[in-house]
Amino acid sequence: QLYVPVSTNAELNALDGYGYLTKDLKLGGAQTRKKNAAICLNGHTVTAKENARIFTTDTNNKITFTIQDCTAYTDAEGVYHAGKLVGGANKDSGGALLIVAGSTFQLEGGILTGNTCLAAGGAVQVKGGTFNMTGGQISDNKPVNADGEVLNAGAILIAEGGVFNLSGGKISGNEAANGGAVYVAKGTMNMSGGELCGNKAGVNGGAIYVAANG
Numbered sequence: 001q002l003y004v005p006v007s008t009n010a011e012l013n014a015l016d017g018y019g020y021l022t023k024d025l026k027l028g029g030a031q032t033r034k035k036n037a038a039i040c041l042n043g044h045t046v047t048a049k050e051n052a053r054i055f056t057t058d059t060n061n062k063i064t065f066t067i068q069d070c071t072a073y074t075d076a077e078g079v080y081h082a083g084k085l086v087g088g089a090n091k092d093s094g095g096a097l098l099i100v101a102g103s104t105f106q107l108e109g110g111i112l113t114g115n116t117c118l119a120a121g122g123a124v125q126v127k128g129g130t131f132n133m134t135g136g137q138i139s140d141n142k143p144v145n146a147d148g149e150v151l152n153a154g155a156i157l158i159a160e161g162g163v164f165n166l167s168g169g170k171i172s173g174n175e176a177a178n179g180g181a182v183y184v185a186k187g188t189m190n191m192s193g194g195e196l197c198g199n200k201a202g203v204n205g206g207a208i209y210v211a212a213n214g
Helices: 009-014
Strands: 004-006 017-021 037-040 045-047 064-068 084-086 097-100 104-107 111-113 124-127 130-133 137-139 156-159 162-166 170-172 175-178 182-184 187-191 195-197 200-204 208-210
Touching: 004 009, 009 017, 097 104, 124 130, 124 162, 156 162, 156 187, 182 187
Parallel strands: 004 017, 017 037, 037 064, 045 084, 064 104, 084 111, 097 124, 104 130, 111 137, 124 156, 130 162, 137 170, 156 182, 162 187, 170 195, 175 200, 182 208
Antiparallel strands: none
């Protein structure tokens, strides 16, 4: 595939197809993905605007959106090095990413880290959509309300019939009340590979918590 250079927020938002970042980007607000796109972070960091998500999808655009990093590597000490999606902080669930019904998000490489929200799902809310994780890392995310109380779903909240397919990558160091890594409120999680380690829950489910109606 031919990847085109992406150097500005506007180019990132308009990307239709394959692109690679040429530098770090600080977003001016959450970007709603309306076109199929695969973004190679290329070792760079995308930082959210204060109190905003990084990317969202909407029910009017049935798209597949992929994050990857062609420069990612794991060093001799086992540390994964890659571009990052950081700083997402939303008042609703899903600090960095919202995946709604009809849309698919694929994480093939890169790191989602340092994201939070005032509800559940520190990094990602799968709200009826599909999230396929084949690589990359989701680490050190934590949902915290305005009173400082740690909430549910440290990394990923699956709700409203959403589907999370985990076949590769690593989810680690996330924290929540229930479901340190993943909280299945109402939906499906399929795990055929990947690694969940070092996640923490104050109540139940250090790695995975499935609600009664999940």
